Amino acid sequence: MKRILFYLCFTCFFYQVFSQSHNLPWKNGALQISSNSRYLQHTNGSPFFWLGDTGWLLPERLNRDEAEYYLEQCKQAGFNVIQVQTINGVPAMNFYGQSSMPDGFDFSNINRPGIYGYWDHMDFIIDAAARRGIYIGMVCIWGGLVKSGKMNVEEAKAYGTFLANRYKDRPNIIWMIGGDIYGNIKTEVWNMLANTIKSIDKNHLMTFHPFGRTLSAEWFNDAPWLDFNMFQSGHRRYGQSKDDKKTLLPQGTEEDNWRYVEHSLAQKPLRPVIDGEPSYEAIPQGLHDPKEGFWKDNDVRRYAYWSVFAGSFGHTYGHSSIMQFLKPGVNPAYGATKLWYEALKDPGFNQMQYLKKLILAFPFFERVADQSCIAGNNGTKYERLIATRGNDYMLVYNYTGRPMQIDLSKIHGKTKKAWWYSPRNAELSYIGEFSSKVETFQPEGGHSNGNDWVLILTDGTRKYVEALQ
Template identity: 65%
Template sequence: MKKFLILLLIIYSVFTFSQNKKQEMPWSNGALQVSSNNKYLQHKNGKPFFWLGETGWLLPERTDRDEVDFYLSQCAKNGFNVVQVQTINAVPAFNKYGQPSMTDGFDFSNINQKGVYGYWDHMDYIVKTAEKNGIYIGMVCIWGGLVKAGKMDVDQAKKYGQFLAERYKDSPNIIWFIGGDMRGDIKTEVWQALANSIKSVDKNHLMTYHPFGATSSADWFNSAGWLDFNMFQSGHRRYGQRKGDGEAKKIADTEEDNWRYAEKALSMKPLKPIIDGEPSYEDIPQGLHDASEPRWKDHDVRRYAYWSVFAGSFGHTYGHNSIMQFYRPGLSPAYGAQRAWFDCLNDAGFTQMQYLKNLMLKFPYFERIPDQSIIKGEVGERYERLIATRGEDYLLVYNYTGRNMQIDLSKISGKKKKCWWYNPRTGGYKYIGESDGNKILQITPEKENGEAKDFVFVAVDASKNYL
């Protein structure tokens, strides 16, 4: 019996080792870098990287080790490969273990105390646990409101940047975020000092700037040498909630049109990749501050994701009201959060974002461009807007309202085109049939449960086998 149990243990160990060996970590393909066409991200070996981000702002402050393990495992299970966190949200910030992020201003010389599981020990644990799960940490160095309030000046930014870079320069899974919900023309000298201080030490990791709602980093830093890719925050306001001071204020009732930011950034020089780093969160009140307002739902967060990516973004970041602040009963909720964060990890938006990543990686990646000329007739405004993207031999059109549309199949190669409906709620394909390659196809998404839902129309050169 004993020999039998030992044999079982050996078999289990070999099986476990084999399974772990098969799990490829992203950085095994080399460090992240900007693609040669300056539109996307890739690994050093040329493998494409589709950024699927999750917003975990208060992860360092409000979770213990067990919760970090659980949260990051659920992120990995649902296809997320980046988690965006606030490294510090106060000066000093305190974590769940009661430890401060700094004890004497921005002097970090004695931050590691023997026998104490300190603030930065816990941050190290988050980074290492994310690494084990194949996840990058988008590290927002300091929240912007603190800088605006004078909590960090230029000299302190230089010290802090050097500390962060020295501590994490050898971690394979770091992406630096300068800013933090802040316009780039506020305390610009501090942001520049922080960015350049990090880059002087760490030349291995990419860097961006997280801006204020309805603004883009391209508005201020597109030509900055330290900025590897642009980020915009399309924000949380619905059409007509005209309280922002960014791009949406310039064109009436465009608050939800996040595709506009991608279009604008991709027309600028120098050309840099662009992503929506903070769209409307699932289960957060529209406009943020009035809990009696309607809440953004899963279909809303899907729309933001597909609109942005099909307009040219290299990926997308999702967020959930309860998860981003790690709310639980007993804490004071922000933005009307009502449900514990761990109960929201099965919400529809959280589980469905992976289907966007899966779809985009099915096709030749770097040749993809946004192309609204695919759509004949009315492109549509607001929710009626159709968004189209294509490669040489495939095209995709996102239809949010389920309305009739006309598609020019001649925009891609092939005498014949095979066509599918892709369901962004399930990740499933439904084959429609084969069509003449030069045809203007008139088609309407099917109804689901008697109500029109969002779908992606897919057409592929019939000689290709991507699906």
């Protein structure tokens, strides 16, 4: 009997490992830009929808067991990219008290026998993520460190050489230059870091993580090392930008992250774009003062659907307690009180997967943003409706549950079938079949912020929605 139980347990374990290894996304090939320059795909042509979490201090704050637990919870919640600060200091120190730079920017003796060093722990995290099919978006060094002179051009070359040689053969790396900084500050350092990595690593995509309410295309859209654009829509609510002259959007439009997408997609050359840092769940509105109130799950849903429906190739979520990995013994920032492992239960963290599920249920590469699908008023601020469509399907996001007039003729089909899809729990509700050109739709629940729904319309003969049931 013991032999039988052992055999069954071993068989189950082997099957689980074998199944995971064969479902890894890079089995479809490396990530690359789609032929229409709007999305990401694998080399075999299969689509990649980026659903990221900002695990910024993961390499510094978590031990091995904690890192494994966090990454597993991310996998279960549908995340496939974790953005991390590779180093948040010069040097950075991790949970095990190990320095990222025991010899400064000389990495020739970084692998010390008998010592589980800083980069050994980074290797562990990257490999643990890889076992779960998760990419690591590596912000090589946080921007403030470069701004203050902690890394110059020659040091950037040495650091980039080290990083590229160490991780060029890992399947799950995405390079992120910058780190919460304007691209016109220390530009020569960023270019050296990026070009050095790219000269060695031909396998992985690269972007630039900019300062709040700015877009990488403002400085680097023509850079040969930039594969896709990233913006940080930031943490301010409408009217909080005050006299900030450096933001891309004017005062009064701070939460309109869809505007960054439109601006980016109007640039030449055309590149894919993503919101790499929107308002976090449970962080103060405006970032610094808890008395201003905190962003909630309905807010992070709105940022996600607005951005993706406007044309982003994916989305990155964030949570205040998770990004700083708040735990006993750690001083909280930004008014955070909830421990990071409790925050993994919060609704916004667990609702992001429904957006990925929705987008992947329909033809991926033909999807475009199309506000002409809205026959009535697009709306401003929270009333803004965002429409995206393919040839024979249409999706419209409505944050406030208000009535909306939709032009059904924008997609193919003699008749159109319609459903409501809930961003809160992915529930579907069939509305009916229509043959008229324009119809008015209003979801249940009344007209109020956070009563958000997606209207799904398809050619009456299509079966796309079956994937959502």
